[in-house]
Amino acid sequence: MAGFVPSQQSHTISGEQKDIDLIQTTDENHGEIFPNLPTGKGWMSEHLVQYQGFWLSPKGLNNLMWIQHHFKPRPSDIFLASFPKTGTTWLKALVFATVNRTRYGFSDHPLLTANPHDCFPFLDAYLHENDPSFLELDASPTPRLLSTHLPYALLPDSMIVNRSSSCRFVYIYRDPKDVLVSKWNFLSKLRPKELPPFSLEEAFELFCQGISHYGPYWDQVLGYWKASSEFPENILFLKYEDLKEQPLAVVKRLGEFLGYPFSLEEENKGVVEDIVKLCSFENLSNLEVNRKSVHKFSRDSLVDNRHFFRKGIVGDWKNCLTDEMIKRLNQITSDKLFGPGLLFDN
Numbered sequence: 623m624a625g626f627v628p629s630q631q632s633h634t635i636s637g638e639q640k641d642i643d644l645i646q647t648t649d650e651n652h653g654e655i656f657p658n659l660p661t662g663k664g665w666m667s668e669h670l671v672q673y674q675g676f677w678l679s680p681k682g683l684n685n686l687m688w689i690q691h692h693f694k695p696r697p698s699d700i701f702l703a704s705f706p707k708t709g710t711t712w713l714k715a716l717v718f719a720t721v722n723r724t725r726y727g728f729s730d731h732p733l734l735t736a737n738p739h740d741c742f743p744f745l746d747a748y749l750h751e752n753d754p755s756f757l758e759l760d761a762s763p764t765p766r767l768l769s770t771h772l773p774y775a776l777l778p779d780s781m782i783v784n785r786s787s788s789c790r791f792v793y794i795y796r797d798p799k800d801v802l803v804s805k806w807n808f809l810s811k812l813r814p815k816e817l818p819p820f821s822l823e824e825a826f827e828l829f830c831q832g833i834s835h836y837g838p839y840w841d842q843v844l845g846y847w848k849a850s851s852e853f854p855e856n857i858l859f860l861k862y863e864d865l866k867e868q869p870l871a872v873v874k875r876l877g878e879f880l881g882y883p884f885s886l887e888e889e890n891k892g893v894v895e896d897i898v899k900l901c902s903f904e905n906l907s908n909l910e911v912n913r914k915s916v917h918k919f920s921r922d923s924l925v926d927n928r929h930f931f932r933k934g935i936v937g938d939w940k941n942c943l944t945d946e947m948i949k950r951l952n953q954i955t956s957d958k959l960f961g962p963g964l965l966f967d968n
């Protein structure tokens with residue numbers, strides 16, 4: 623089997639404030655490098671730190687150090703890379719269902735009782751070498767399904783694609799206006815109560831300046847886009863809006879790219895439609911596991927599964943952003959992404 627189907631946890635959400643304590647007590651003492659790094663205002667913690675041009679939470683930086691020092695990729699690994707709120711949960715479900723489609727029936731599928739993040743974990747979830755989860759990662763079956771929000775430029779050399787690489791990355795991106803709205807809604811729910819309220823105006827300003835987890839958004843998209851242009855066999859570049867418009871075509875492409883192409887017989891039997899239906903917003907968001915359970919990202923970071931499913935539509939920004947905000951975001955997008963043609967309908 624590819625991926626995991628772990629048991630559910632039941633806790634309440636904890637804030638990133640606690641993560642800062644974790645960093646200071648980490649055995650490798652990465653905290654020592656913090657004093658010299660630029661800091662910016664955090665969305666759900668007091669601050670983010672800028673590391674090699676990208677903004678990370680202190681915990682995110684700690685996780686990066688762990689990945690750089692300990693993670694050993696396998697040639698068969700399948701990575702899902704994304705900026706937060708671009709469609710990660712959905713794509714995790716689609717990849718998991720595609721790769722494991724001969725193993726599970728659609729009436730008793732693991733995705734009916736486990737959240738996509740449980741089946742397709744974040745690499746950062748395996749934080750400490752002496753954690754049992756580290757062994758789980760090492761012992762997990764091939765191909766491993768692992769995801770990351772890290773920008774391509776921050777990945778360890780061992781994960782960077784070259785001519786002899788056989789691992790695959792799927793990257794998803796989305797209209798930054800919807801990313802901002804989705805992210806602000808999500809993080810507002812998780813923001814510790816001790817911190818003052820965080821307005822959409824404030825989030826907008828920070829997002830435009832690039833100060834948001836794993837941002838600047840546009841730089842992250844460009845990093846993966848460049849790598850995908852150089853190594854299209856290894857990095858598939860997908861757009862949330864295309865997935866919404868043509869899910870069947872995108873899933874077929876995904877199967878082909880991952881080395882699990884759909885046969886004519888499967889297509890005739892409606893297997894692609896079944897996968898799309900199983901992973902649809904309507905289906906996943908109404909499942910009991912996604913309405914009532916929580917996902918454990920790490921030892922003390924838990925999130926209600928329902929927060930991963932808000933509206934699941936294209937263009938909610940029209941209901942939330944002012945004309946000025948729209949204009950400014952479109953301008954940044956066109957300045958940064960016009961060259962490679964990675965634009966969106968306004």
Ligand code: PAP
Nearest residue numbers: 706707708709710711712804902903931932933934
């Ligand atoms: P993450 O980075 O925290 O994992 P991610 O899954 O990337 O979040 O993005 C969540 C967005 O995808 C939400 O968008 P919204 O806030 O604009 O509604 C969520 O609703 C949407 N989403 C989740 N599952 C699906 C799905 N099956 N189909 C379409 N959109 C989905």
